[in-house]
Amino acid sequence: MRYFRITCKTPYCGEENDYYFATEDMEALESFVADAIAENADEWYDEDQCGPWEDYWAECYADTEEIDEETYNREVYGG
Numbered sequence: 001m002r003y004f005r006i007t008c009k010t011p012y013c014g015e016e017n018d019y020y021f022a023t024e025d026m027e028a029l030e031s032f033v034a035d036a037i038a039e040n041a042d043e044w045y046d047e048d049q050c051g052p053w054e055d056y057w058a059e060c061y062a063d064t065e066e067i068d069e070e071t072y073n074r075e076v077y078g079g
Contacts, residue, residue, distance in 0.1 A: 003072035004064055006033050008040035011059035015044040020076045029064070037062050
């Protein structure tokens with residue numbers, strides 16, 4: 001099994017969330033990352049503050065980092 005931390009970001013400082021995913025299937029990881037970016041963008045979006053959705057969305061992205069099982073368990077389960 002491979003373990004990943006996905007840090008989703010918006011164009012605005014501090015508007016980010018970490019997501020975690022364990023898989024051997026890189027297509028499943030790709031799909032998960034796309035969904036996480038969309039979820040994070042939607043969570044932080046405020047039309048009055050961010051302007052048009054299309055402009056905001058164009059600058060949302062994620063950094064994906066492979067982590068070890070121990071780090072994954074500690075960060076996901078607190079143990």
